Amino acid sequence: MIVNAILLVNGKYALQLRDKNAKRCPGMWGLFGGSVEEGESDDQALRREIFEELELLIGRLEHVTTIAGVRFYSTDVSERWRAHRLHEGERADLFSFAELPGNTSELARQAIIAHMNK
Numbered sequence: 233m234i235v236n237a238i239l240l241v242n243g244k245y246a247l248q249l250r251d252k253n254a255k256r257c258p259g260m261w262g263l264f265g266g267s268v269e270e271g272e273s274d275d276q277a278l279r280r281e282i283f284e285e286l287e288l289l290i291g292r293l294e295h296v297t298t299i300a301g302v303r304f305y306s307t308d309v310s311e312r313w314r315a316h317r318l319h320e321g322e323r324a325d326l327f328s329f330a331e332l333p334g335n336t337s338e339l340a341r342q343a344i345i346a347h348m349n350k
Contacts, residue, residue, distance in 0.1 A: 234301065235303050237265050247327060249325070257339075261332070261340065265278060288312050288315070290312075
């Protein structure tokens, strides 16, 4: 199972530009997250993934939607974002929905729309 986080920073969405050799969505903008390991809950997996990828501790997670077997959760990291350190992907940046790059993954785009409609 895959879990992704919709990270909100002052009303914008934090996205990761994935490495060109990434297994999923290479060279595309997407949400942070990854695989749930055996014995982990979705919550534990996302907290581990976000810490591994950004060195951020996250607060309460709210389930937003499940699309194509990927579960999406949202949390606000506005207070912590400045302290992040990117460890995976080429870069991280913040976008409003209208600013999403053309090479944003379709799953990320659909999850953000679901979040906006919640």
